[in-house]
Amino acid sequence: MAFGPYLFLAILEGLVQASVLTVTAVGLSLVFGVMRVVNVAHGEFYMLGAVFAWFVTSFITGHPALGFIAALVISPLIVGAIAFASERLVLKRLNYDPEATIVATIGLLYIFQQSALIFFGPNAQAVEPPFYWRIRFPWFGYDGYKLFIIAAAIVLMGVVWYLMKHTKAGLVMRATQLDRETAQAFGINVDNVSAYVFALGAMLAAVAAVLVVPIQQAHYLMGLDPLLLSFIVVIIGGLGSIQGTIIAAIIIGLSDGILSVFFSPTLAKMVSTLLVAFVLIFRPNGLFGKAER
């Protein structure tokens, strides 16, 4: 294939990857921004989103779109509930101490992952996409559903932006993120905010997974890669900055997509991982991050 079309293909693939990554990473970023904790189990919420999507779609017969839409609604709700419970039962009691939370979320990771193994099984399971649309570009065929993912991600980010900037809930979250103590002084129940934000972060990861599961299948080990990538994105974009996260996700999704087309994927991963480490070293708050108060 000539270079031009090949690059075009690489860009498309990169955009799809960036879309899923953006939604997942924003979830992680929200949690870090408002709660100042790192959730190592974030990838498992993603995985659970895919797993529940499969459960839902296997129950609902008829046109796959029905099952898919149901999954898009139900799965994140279930995952959100699980996240909420985890937060109340475990994280709250640790007073959000950063290191303790990391250890506790590692524990959660094992629990979720192994539970998925027990109830879902070791095999990868497929979910049908809501529609089949094969686009015929002059040089190659392409799955139209992937374009849907890109569109969906854009819409979702729009919703999140609206939520943060133009609703009271968003205001409360931003206030808590900016200065927890003052927010509390103003009568905001910061504990409750934490629980809801944690749930929201998990739900975003779950939605990303539901979007991607028709093209990637649900598998109980699928959470690790998104976790690492989200970490990379959130840190490079800036701990606590949503805009930074989005920009970083697009850059990293695109560059990973394009680089790994032309170079070895393992090498590409190594380079991006090293990049994260060095960004953190020289700019401890990420590229766009705001320092802790």
Place this chain on the structure above:
Amino acid sequence: MSANHIGRNLILLAVVLAIAFVMQFVLPTYYVLTITRMMVLAVFAVGYNMLLGYVGLLSLGHAIFFAAGLYFAGLATYHLGISVPVAFLIGIAAAFLLALAIGVVALPTMRVSFMIVTLMFAQVGFLTTLYFAEYTGGQDGLSLPHAARQFDFFGTTFSLANEQVRFNLAFGLLAIALGVSFLVLTSRRGRIFAAIRENEGRTEMLGFNVFASKLEAFLYSGTIAGAAGAAYGLLFGYVGSTFASIQYSIEVLLFTLLGGAGTLLGPLLGVLLMTTLIDRLSELTTAYLLVIGVVLIVLVLWFPKGILGTIRERWLPWLM
């Protein structure tokens, strides 16, 4: 710490080591084998504890030092035919240099960033073992050649396939690691570490070079971890990418926490308990990782100081 306390701890250490030593004559073969593995892993945890328990830095990527020791020692025998004792030293040296390089860049970062930076470096290490699979064997790994399964020492040949030999070598390494820890803890250095852990800002203001001290601790930590890795590779004759994976970084954290971060014997206890637990549990259920997850959460919620740490807090304040 008073001389009395130091004395008591020294006696405790000696007793524990003596018991460990005697185990090889008392226990059936299977346990001798597993305890050998445990001792080497305990060395890894002792190294990790140096950083986590004594200075208060949580690294999520310590597997890279273990793996560095493992690979450099193992590959030295595999590709270059170097003898076992020299390969062991090469492994340690490699880990030391790596700790120096990573320590210098990672230590200036704080808390959460430090955790993630170490995690990232460890991931790069893991990916490197895969990328150079031609030399490292990648995920399949390499079994060390026959010549690397024995070594000469003052005229006698020791076979590394022999349980007694392995046990005693592992024991020796553990004794040295614990000894070094003990010495560091009771020295002026140890007090500076403790001061940094308790209040870094104040320690700096008092005129101590906090960065240099942290780097020192990091070097001890990485080198001891590397020694454990080199020992593991050479004693058991296998190197593979799995040892550089995140799982090993998390396991060593788990061992240290369970036994008690910041205690001398905590890592050893943690390794013992956790490995036995996994071994027994995997007979009963395939969901043993789930139990580990629960244990981690229980630990961090109710026993943040681990077993020995809790004992120290509640009943035995002289325990190191």
Place this chain on the structure above:
Amino acid sequence: MTKSIFSEGSIITRRTALKGFAAGASLLASPHVPRAQTGGTIKLGAPFHRTGIGASYGRWYERTAQAAVKLINEGGGINGKMIEMIVEDDGTDPKRGTEVIEKFATEHKVDVVFGHLFSHVVAAAGPRAGELKLPYLVCSEGHQLAGGGLNRYTFQPGITDVKSQVASMAPWISKNLGKKVTMLFPDYAFGHNHRDYFSEAIKAQGGEISALIPIPPTESSFTRYFPQIPSDTEVIYHVMVGPAVLTFVKELGDHFGSTRPQIFGFIDSLEAVDLATPQLEYLDGTYFWEAAPRYAQKDQTEFDKFFREKVGVDANGASTSDPKDVSTYSHMFSVWETLFVIKQAMEMAKYEGPDQKKDFILALESLDKFSASNEHPQGDKVFNGKTHQVFGKQNISKVEGGKLNVVHTTSIEDGMYEPEVDYTKMEL
């Protein structure tokens, strides 16, 4: 700066702590789940991959082994003794796999270990088994054994190795599908084996490799690799493993549409996966290597019928109790056949216990042929006592209407290659 790593201390009292410690201690001090210490049994250690990436295979290996053990015991056991299979999970992890071998040798004191599959686990565990002088019969397909990388205690009598499988495919592919081949393979040992052996084999048939495309084993999206396939390729050879294989097929379909080259794959990609999955529609008309045909063929042997009945697999290769639970049919027969080989060799050596270990090994090395039978349902085999590796027939099947139909069966000779090692010359 906080005082310690974690925030304020615990909320336990001395009493609760003591209770906790006591409970924990009693769990750990308890003897392991007691095994019937019957002196009159032959003990077989089975390190199956119950968890980890090999879990789908491990479960079927276990079911097949249990069926075989039951059958053997119903027939009177071996030399009058019942056989007892002790299963340990190794998590498909090389380190744990090695530890489990030690456990079998020293704690359970088994007579033989069998059933390991994934090659990276075998690579670590094999040498240890050799050191412990424990007969270690692998069901792995790896070439390490026949390539001389293991030891005299290791055997692979139940399944052919990948070099043999790949080599036997080349003649048919070059004659029926095409001579210009592009290979897509996972970028680790298993994939490299395919790359190396097939390249060699197809060139020997006068064919050529159009392109070699290595793909990281954890890759989840493949669209970006397909443009690397040269437009004059006649055959695409794929052996993708892992959960992403459905994506692979679907994206392959998206990319090529109806004008595609011939496609040949190894069923390893789709073991335990239902062919009737919509995403796999694109595979219709493509070809696969199968060791044992998943779907019962028109000329199904009575042995295959017997095997399916005993293990609990229906004519579509799925579990009789759950049609969605598809088996790993091209691999699990290895466990069955290995158990019967053990029986045969032990009977030849009049094996009663570990004292006759050497006789057992010599008996194994003296075996040369297995005929298709209830004990060897996959088909005739030829065993090489020097390389410890067995050779057999391979099948090429075509996907038609969501099922696999065998179109060609190779001869045992098609997969033979020059012996690379002679274990009988080594000391025990």
